[in-house]
Every structure is written in C-alpha cells, then in structure tokens.
Amino acid sequence: MFRVRWSSWRQTQPDDRRKIVGEASDALRRMEERGEGGQSAFFSLIGHKGDLMLVHFRRSPDELNRVEQAIAGLRLGDFLAQTTSYLSVVELGLYELSLRLYSELGERGLAVGGAEWRQAIDEELTRQRRAEDARLWPEIPGCRYGCFYPMSKFRGEEKNWYRLPLAERQAMMRAHGMIGRKYASQVTQIISGSIGLDDWEWGVDLFADDPLVFKKVVQEMRFDEASANYGLFGSFFVGLRRSAAELGALLAIPDPTS
Amino acid sequence: MFRVRWSSWRQTQPDDRRKIVGEASDALRRMEERGEGGQSAFFSLIGHKGDLMLVHFRRSPDELNRVEQAIAGLRLGDFLAQTTSYLSVVELGLYELSLRLYSELGERGLAVGGAEWRQAIDEELTRQRRAEDARLWPEIPGCRYGCFYPMSKFRGEEKNWYRLPLAERQAMMRAHGMIGRKYASQVTQIISGSIGLDDWEWGVDLFADDPLVFKKVVQEMRFDEASANYGLFGSFFVGLRRSAAELGALLAIPDPTS
C-alpha cells in the first residue's frame, strides 16, 4: 500500500510528470500481464490508509523481492510512501481433504503421526497440489473492486481454535465455507496463509463487481461459529481496480473546478 | 480528517493564500450542494486529531474515490495532512423488520436459510429499501455541531454479541433505540455499517445544535445492555459545522492580539 506524496508531485514539472508516469505505467503494464512469473494488479484505495494497493502474485519470495526493488527503482517511487504490506502464500482449504485422507489412512491401519502416515499424507498432498495447480496459482480476477484484510484465529483462556479437535474445526470451516459458496457468483475469495511469514495467520483477498458484497459476505460470516468465536480481524483495505493505462489519470493533477 | 500545515501556510504569500482558498472554497461549495451525486459537509475539529473533518455522502465508492482525488488535487491539499478517514455505508436498522419478516416466513412454512426463504427475504429487503430511500440516502443535517465515532460489538469468551439469539439482540437494540428516540428532537443520528469495508463494524454520525447532547445521549446509552456489555468504541471526533464560504476565515492567519 502506498500513499502518493501529492505535494512533491504537484511541484514536479508537467513534462517530468508525464515521463515519470510513462515509465511507471510501462512497468505496471508488464506486471499486469499474466505470465509464468506471475501477475500484478493495482487498485486505487479509498481513505487515508493509502492511495495505491499493488497486489503481486508470484511463485517465490525472490520474485516478490525483485518486484519490490523494481518499484523502489521507479522514478515514481520518490512520490510514493509505503504505508503497509502483507506477505502470504495461497493454500488450499485442506480440511475436507484431510478428513477423508485421515479416515483412509486409519482404515489402512497407519499410526497417526508415524513415518508411514506422514509419507502417505505428503504423497497425497503432492498429488492434490498438482491437480489443483490452478487453485494454487490463481489469476487475479478482473473485478471492479478489491478488498484485503488479514486475520487470525483466537486463542483465549477458554476458547482456543488451536486446541479444538480437527473434526470440530472442520465442521466449523465447512459451515463457514457454505456462506462463501452462496456468494460464489458475486465474489471471488482467495485465502492465503501467513503463519511464520507475516503478523497475522491469513490474508484474505476479495474481488467483486459490487462493493456492497464485501460487506454482505463478511457480515454474514461474522455470525458463523468459526468467525464469531474465533475470528480476529486486522485492517480492511478497499479499492477500485485500475489498469496501468489509467495511472496517468489517477495521478493527474485534477482541475478542482470540474 | 485533515490537519492544516500552519507553518507552510503562513509562509505562503497572502495573495497566493487568497487564490488557494478561493479555489478550495469553490470546490467545497459545489460539494455542499445536495444533488444526485450526494452531498458533503465540513467541520472545524476540536483538538489535535485534526483541523478539518470532511463528511461525504455518496452513492458509490467510485464517487468517494473521485472526491478524494479532487481534494488531493486542490492546491490547498499541499497544506493538509490526512490524519484518518472512515468508509461505511448507511444501513437501515433491520432488527424490527427482520423479526416480523421471520415470523411471517415461518408461518408460510419456508425453511430457514433455504432458497425460497432467502428469496423472500431479498424481495422484502428490496421493497423496504425502495420505500425507505430517504433513510438510505439521507441529507446531512444542518446542525451546528457534528460528532463521529466508529464502534464494534464485543466478542469475548463469555459474552459474544454474534452468538446471541436474534430475539435477544433485537430486544437489546430496541431498548437501545428507545434512548435514541428520546433524544430525537435534539440529535440526528446516522448509523452506517462498515463490516468488510473498514476497521470497525459501524460508524456513527451525530448532528446537534447543542454539543452537550452528544455527551448526554452517548452516556445514557453506555448504561443500556447493548452498549454496556457489547459496545466497543473507537476515537471520538467533535467539530463545528462550517460552510465553504467560511473556509477563508478558518484559514485566516489570525491576529493574535485580538
């Protein structure tokens, strides 16, 4: 997330501004195109939390690091102040899978947590991961609005997500997922995990053409057991999708009389 | 919310200041006029949290985004530092409505959460929304004082708003609403929802001609069950309503001897 330093920007000569925008929008356009290396998108954020939100889907931290440096190296970088960021990795919702797998392994008589059991799980996960490559390396939906927020699961003295039996967690996540499914045609949801990577446990990206859907889906979920009892939420960032070609318009010194 | 950079402002030539104020107050005046696109109001805030509070009622995030950019584009923008902001959407208090509707649907034998039930609810909400257009798209009351604060409902280990039965929440909200109603002639209250949009669950705007009423109504409410047990409150912002025409006086370099 970046804030534009409007005051320095306004003091820059129009001609320089044009060149700086040109350089930056060329760079962003290349990032927008989905290739092997991944895909980026940018959003015009609403409110004081930032003016721009850049979303980068990449295959490794090295590539994210390269993107960061490319942006820092843009002349436009002098007019941007980074307000925050989030690092996470897309993961498949494995609750359903796990339950099925665990039953099978139990039937095959493997000891839970033993070497064979762990190997069987690793193999199954690897197999699933290949099959679900498209879910692991999603493209950024072309919706008009984007919403990002980080979240964690509550660990209190009485209520503690991480001390619940797997079956209970699974049942709650299934009910939680049902709400997501009801809104599936209206909102695309990409969940990424960040335990060990960033300050919350997950990052959530929502993409929709109607921004009210963000409110509807998150509000309805707040009443399900998984969220009501165990959901902790960080800051919410809402923005309008922009294309690299629109960067100039976004950074135009608008005519206040219009 | 914006802080004025008084030091840079004072260093600006009087003639420039006049032009900058002229440009900004023209822009604000157009925003103050209520049209299809919405309406804005501005307040002179008290205390260090900011000097100006701009309140924008708009029909979409796109229009809010446009307003943000228009203000960033004002030459006055160089003398303003944004301290905070809040994004939320006006919603109708649907507890009463929901209860009545739920009873009816039950009598009609519709299964709770089923497709028919959801459709009936959507239809009713749509119908209500049309009827209550004025409440959904309110105008900004012309009172002398404004107060804004965000709030959420508590989710603790024992007490958790989102785990209470609807009827209990409804009863508490009705009692809570009674207090609001007692003060209805003294204060106009506009509740907006922000789950999925910003960092708290609601934003509350109060408008009154007597600023002590803000204290009276919020204090009396603190003792009702909904607030005492479940109300979490963010920062409170209190300001004096100003018109675009008063911007010059507000930004005048005052004569300290007067």
Add this chain to the structure above:
Amino acid sequence: MFRVRWSSWRQTQPDDRRKIVGEASDALRRMEERGEGGQSAFFSLIGHKGDLMLVHFRRSPDELNRVEQAIAGLRLGDFLAQTTSYLSVVELGLYELSLRLYSELGERGLAVGGAEWRQAIDEELTRQRRAEDARLWPEIPGCRYGCFYPMSKFRGEEKNWYRLPLAERQAMMRAHGMIGRKYASQVTQIISGSIGLDDWEWGVDLFADDPLVFKKVVQEMRFDEASANYGLFGSFFVGLRRSAAELGALLAIPDPTS
C-alpha cells in the same frame, strides 16, 4: 500539549525570537486573565510527552475552537508541534444528588423513566446547576504543579461498571470521594466528563503545590474498589505552572555552561 521545535527555534534570529515571544506572551496573558469567556493556564511539562501544556476552561466548543485557532495563528505556532489534546466538560458528581432525588421521586410515586419522572429530574438538575455555578465554571487554581490524565470505567466480562446497580456505584464513589476529601487541603481536583466527546470517559486535572501529592492521592485511590476494579487510566502529564511572563525564560536558548 505541544513540543517545542528547538532546532528551528535556535536557528531563528534573536531579534525575531524576541518578537515572537512577545506576541505569544501577550496573547497568553490575555487568556490567563479570568473573564466571562473563561481562563487559560500554561505548564512546562516534564518528559518527552511535550514541552507545554495549555489548559483552557471555556464555556463552549466554539470558544475552545477560537482559542485553538488563535494559537495556531501565533508566529510561535511554527515552532510548536501539537502532541495530544483532550476535550471534556466539567460535571458535578451527581451520585449523592441522584440517590436523594430518586428516593424523593419514588415517594412522590413517579414511574422511573416516565415523562414526569424525567421532567422532575431535569428541573432538579437545572436548579442544582444554577446553585453550583461556581463548581461548574471553576477557576484554574494557582498551584505550582498540574497533573492531567484521562480515565474510563472498566467493562469486562465479569466486572462491568455500567451493569452495577446505582446504589453500588454510589457507595463506591462515596468511598472514592472520601480519599479525595482527605487530600482536599493539598490538592484541587477537577473532574470533567468526555463520553461522546473524546476517547476516554473522563479527564482529571489535579493541582497542587507539592508534586508528591499527585502520587499519594492517585496511589491511595488505586486501592479503593472503584479504582482497583473499575479504573482504566491513560497517560499522565505532569507540569510546572508558568505565567505568560515566564514564556521568554522558558524559551530562552539557555547557556549550557551555567
């Protein structure tokens, strides 16, 4: 609360500094004089939380707003950074009064919360307020030291001030008040309410000639039930009272060899 920008201040020509101090101390002197419009006092704060604390007692937010703008408009304002502020309104401790009044109204057979009951309470409060005008519009004591801190009452899952019966709260506040009374000759305490106005529920101003008294009274109170169980405390600000005439000495670039 303001921090002095010593570095810019030192770079200012001695002659300019003299004029800037003259202008500011003239303005402060007028504010120090107690008139219809209120009274101000200033303190040299100890520690990093600020260098100056300005305390303004005024009759309305409009007048506080005017004071703020007058200070922002001082040339000295360019050398001050506002670190924090607090907005609150002096209120009478009405627990004793309320109890007596409620008994009377009960004896007169008025229904609690009914129209007649509310009217009787409003009338009594109005009557009391007139009689206690001096307490409502206090002057700023001329003590050598000042201490300010904001506070709120705790609302936990088990212990919740706002869910206690009035009689219990009253008994605790009476015991709490007894401690204040023991120190009455050593410290003047001005309680002001800020529910609906600022981020805590009360602001507390203490004025004393012996700064250790601040520690003694607050520490003794920490053990009473009202504070121990229900008191939440914000930042404490301690300063030395200065007169407008001392502003020059306070802002003098001191000779470090002395």
Add this chain to the structure above:
Amino acid sequence: MFRVRWSSWRQTQPDDRRKIVGEASDALRRMEERGEGGQSAFFSLIGHKGDLMLVHFRRSPDELNRVEQAIAGLRLGDFLAQTTSYLSVVELGLYELSLRLYSELGERGLAVGGAEWRQAIDEELTRQRRAEDARLWPEIPGCRYGCFYPMSKFRGEEKNWYRLPLAERQAMMRAHGMIGRKYASQVTQIISGSIGLDDWEWGVDLFADDPLVFKKVVQEMRFDEASANYGLFGSFFVGLRRSAAELGALLAIPDPTS
C-alpha cells in the same frame, strides 16, 4: 532516551562538531558530579530505541525540568531526537515497615484510618525517611551496564493486585525481594514509583558489571508469584555506561574500514 540524527551530524563541519561536543560534554560532566542538586549519568543504548539514555536523579520536578531545558538548549540538542522518557520518584519498600507499624498501632488501640492512626503513620514514615535518606537519595552506581524498564501490577477480573489483603501482598513482595537479595552483589536495583506521575506504576533501574545478570534476575523473578501473576512490563532499555569525557568518541564519525 535520545536518537542521534547521524545524517545531520555528519554534514556538520568537523570543527563545529568539536565545539558542539565540547559544550555538551562540559555540561554533562557537571551533571555527572554528585552534589546537593543530584547526579546524572549517561548510557549508550543498544538497538533502535535510542542512542543515548540520560538518567537524572534530582530532588524535585523543578530541577528535572531545568535539566531538560539545559539539554534542549545545548547545540547538540539539534542533533538529538527524544524518543521517550520516564518520570518517577524513589520510594522505600514499605511493606515490611507497614506490617510492623500496623501491628504496633493495633496494639496501641488506634482505629485503622482514623485521624490518630494516620498521624502515627505519617510520623513513623517521616522518621523512617530521615533515617533512610541514603536510600531515598541514592547515588548512581558506577557499573558498566544499565537497564531500565517500567512496570505495573495486574488488575484483572479474577486476579487483582490492588484487591489482595496487605499481608498477602507483603508475603509475595518478601519472596520477590529474596530473589533480589540473592543477586545483591551482582546487581544494584533502584525502584521508583510513578503512580500519578507517568504511564506505568513503577520504574526499575538495574546496574551491573555483567549484562547477563539483567536477564538472570528478571527471568528468575518472572517465576515468583508477584511477577508471574501480577507483573506487567513495558519496554526494556539496555545501555553501556559512558562518561562525559567519552561523548566525543561516541559521536565520532567512525572510520568504517577499521
């Protein structure tokens, strides 16, 4: 605590730097000498929390205020940014004393909290204070390392230090003190109280020649009941003692190749 503005400092002419250091180290040397007015010490802090920690033992807030202004007035002040500070007053651990005194007063038949009882306590405290002048006005130990942290006692819904009987608090503090005593030859501990003065309830200064002792003593204490159940801790600041004469070396622009 102060951070050095290295960038501005490096841009200053070597000759100016010499004069500025000379002026500052002269001032610090006078503060280091223990006199009637008190004594100061300075430390080179480790980490981002600051570069310098100045510890001032003084007899009154007025003298602390004077020290603050003397430092702000140093030309070196332009190259220092104050990051934090703490205000507290040395107090004797009166638990032992209180218990003995309370028993005596009980035997003399004085009513707890009555006028005579309070007078007897005040007299005893005054007598003790005179006798223990050296503990009240300690000198700053000449150890190589210093550690400062603020702390408070926990007030939860179940566990609340301030609601425990005096005898229980006393027993816990005695056990806590035993740990301190075991380390007495390795670490000097100066406890100061700050209820009513700053944002935590106590400030703790530790002085030792072996910095690992800070970890050992604080860690061992974390397991005693007083700390484990009731100790809340703020930031920890660890630094190396420096003399005024070393200020130049500390602020030298080091040769990075050495």
Add this chain to the structure above:
Amino acid sequence: MFRVRWSSWRQTQPDDRRKIVGEASDALRRMEERGEGGQSAFFSLIGHKGDLMLVHFRRSPDELNRVEQAIAGLRLGDFLAQTTSYLSVVELGLYELSLRLYSELGERGLAVGGAEWRQAIDEELTRQRRAEDARLWPEIPGCRYGCFYPMSKFRGEEKNWYRLPLAERQAMMRAHGMIGRKYASQVTQIISGSIGLDDWEWGVDLFADDPLVFKKVVQEMRFDEASANYGLFGSFFVGLRRSAAELGALLAIPDPTS
C-alpha cells in the same frame, strides 16, 4: 532492520553511490567473516517492515554497540532509517538438562533452592556450557532465507506459563521440540532469550533454503500445547540472504523497463 531512503539515494551522484556502496560492502564483508569477535549476515527483507535486516552474533553488548556505531558511521547510514531491532542472548534449552539434574540433586539429598543446591546447579551449568560452546556461539547458517520473530509466554488469569510446575513445562517443551526435530534437516532454529534485555521474552531465528518451511514449522507448532495455549508472537520478518558483494546490486537504481 533498516529502510532504504530511496529518494535521497536516487538523488545521489552515481559516482558517489559507487563509493558509498564500496565503503559499506567492505565493512559488511569484514563483519561476515566469522572470527573470534563474532559474525554478521544481511538479508533483503520482504515488505514494508524494512529493506535490510542485519543479524549480528557477538560475544558482548559492547561489541554489538561497536557494530551499531560502525554502521551509523558509514556514509550509507545517511540513506538508512532504522525501523526496529532486537537484543537477545543465545541460551541452551535447559529443560531436559534441568529435569535430570534436579532428580540427581534430589537423590543426593540437597534442599531445593539452598546454597549447596544452587552451587551444584551453577557448576553443572558451567560444565554444560563449556561442553556446548558450539551451541552457545553458533555460526550463522548459510541458507537462502531467514525469518525472525520475537515471542513470549502467556500469563493469563487462568492459564499462566510461569505458574506451571517445571515437569509440565518440560513435557510441553519436549513435545514442542519434537516438531522442531522433524524439520531439523530443513530448517536451522536459533533460540535466544531476552527477558530483561528487550520487549519480548525470546527471539527466534529460522534459516532455511525453502521459505515455505518457515510456514510449515511455525504452523505445525501452533497446534502443540506450548504454543497454542502459551505462545504470544510479535512481528515476523522474512528476508533473502545476501552477501556483502551483492549490496551494490541490491542498491542499484534498477532499470524499470527490464
């Protein structure tokens, strides 16, 4: 952790930049070499928390302080803003050891906490420490990725790590350690203690060639009793290992068109 001031850096002449990088990478190279004095490593951080993470393993705070000053003294220091830091000391996991030792001492009939008992423990610890010198003064693993986070143990009203019997803590730490052991071939974990030294109780350094392993190990641990019930976590910092020779490339003003 440091943020690069890209804007000032870009404004520096290429020739100057070359010299500044040369000076800094010479200094870093000397720190990278493992000697008696310790060893340093640097990482390119991902996200807004900083651009560079410098990890310094040293034998004393004095040497850490010297490193800090050496870096502040680099001309590159003018282009770096320190965002945070952490001070801690490597400690051996002594739970296993303690249990064995305590049993032995019990069998020898020594009173727990007595002088003889303490001496026996000190001797054993000293003996162990010598034997485990390599664990106490580890070298920095040469992995491609590094992860740092601070953590503390929970002390709540019901659940309180520091009030549990040693045997219980030991059992939980053994189960916790088992997870670490499973990942031993994939991740090197260096635990350091910071009670009394910094704001959390431990610092954790993870080093791995596959960054997903950070997520796997921390996530699996979140479910063990020690972490799920008692683990409190600070910010997570993830970076790519860089050598001093790569500093130039890292600080190159990248060509945005590439």
